[in-house]
Amino acid sequence: MFIQKNLWLLLPIFSLNIAITLASDPDPLQDFCIPNPTFASIKTHHTFHTILPCKNTSQVTTNDFIFSNMKTSGNFSEIGLAVIPANPTNFPGLNTLGMSFARTDIEVGGINPPHFHPRATELIHVIQGKMYSGFVDSNNRVFARILEQGEVMVFPRGLVHFMMNVGDEDVTLFGSFNSQNPGLQKIPSAVFGSGIDEELLQKAFGLSSKQIGTMKRKLDPKQER
Missing domain, CATH: 2.60.120.10 (Jelly Rolls)
Structure with missing residues (x-):
């Protein structure tokens, strides 16, 4: 019973350690690794x-x-x-x-x-x-x-x-x-250049179909330089 109770107390610490471990890229296992x-x-x-x-x-x-x-x-x-x-x-x-x-x-x-x-x-x-x-x-x-x-x-x-x-x-x-x-996630492109349904965009931003069309043409990934 004592052990079980203490395990519950330690659980938040274990969880925190896992979160820290997953918060960045994995540690390398050698000095360096130049891709073949x-x-x-x-x-x-x-x-x-x-x-x-x-x-x-x-x-x-x-x-x-x-x-x-x-x-x-x-x-x-x-x-x-x-x-x-x-x-x-x-x-x-x-x-x-x-x-x-x-x-x-x-x-x-x-x-x-x-x-x-x-x-x-x-x-x-x-x-x-x-x-x-x-x-x-x-x-x-x-x-x-x-x-x-x-x-x-x-x-x-x-x-x-x-x-x-x-x-x-x-x-x-x-x-x-x-x-x-x-x-990298660009907000304008993610909203107006990704293909989200136009009706949803109209309701979310209070824009007309013409205004949304203008934004979509401007943010067309094919036109980005």
């Missing part, structure tokens, strides 16, 4: 890179742990946003290490629309420029202000966040994620 090119060449955008076989350590070179594609900005979209991601897809050295990285540039007046990462917390560091940035918690409370060069902000895992250039020069920032596959 034979298998990496057939991966798709949705491949979980942790299951790719490692190539022989004797074939690993220093270049596997260096990423040189963030020296300049990427191509800007029509909303003034350019993002260069670094993950095991293009940076093999990150495989199994539970992290990824990105360079983001935002033109004057440009935005990074509301979005979230279902599998990672994001930490950003502003290198240049001035931007309005923040996130919304599960009680719909907004935590936002203008960030300037040198400042750092964190976006908790799974919470909607956003950015807008409010300065007179391009914004450059670097973001790190505590997952090698953080995921």
Whole structure:
């Protein structure tokens, strides 16, 4: 009886440990795992890179742990946003290490629309420029202000966040994620570009069929650059 009673007391602790264990990418079982090119060449955008076989350590070179594609900005979209991601897809050295990285540039007046990462917390560091940035918690409370060069902000895992250039020069920032596959869900595209029934959208947002049609055409994935 005593043992049974104490087991119930320990259950919350066990549950917490399990939750912590599942809250991030699995720990690696070796120093590093550079994906074998034979298998990496057939991966798709949705491949979980942790299951790719490692190539022989004797074939690993220093270049596997260096990423040189963030020296300049990427191509800007029509909303003034350019993002260069670094993950095991293009940076093999990150495989199994539970992290990824990105360079983001935002033109004057440009935005990074509301979005979230279902599998990672994001930490950003502003290198240049001035931007309005923040996130919304599960009680719909907004935590936002203008960030300037040198400042750092964190976006908790799974919470909607956003950015807008409010300065007179391009914004450059670097973001790190505590997952090698953080995921990305863009709110505008998820709502108006995913095929949700139009009647539901009309009732949810109080928009006319014409307005919803305009949003759908604007957010058609085939037209994204």
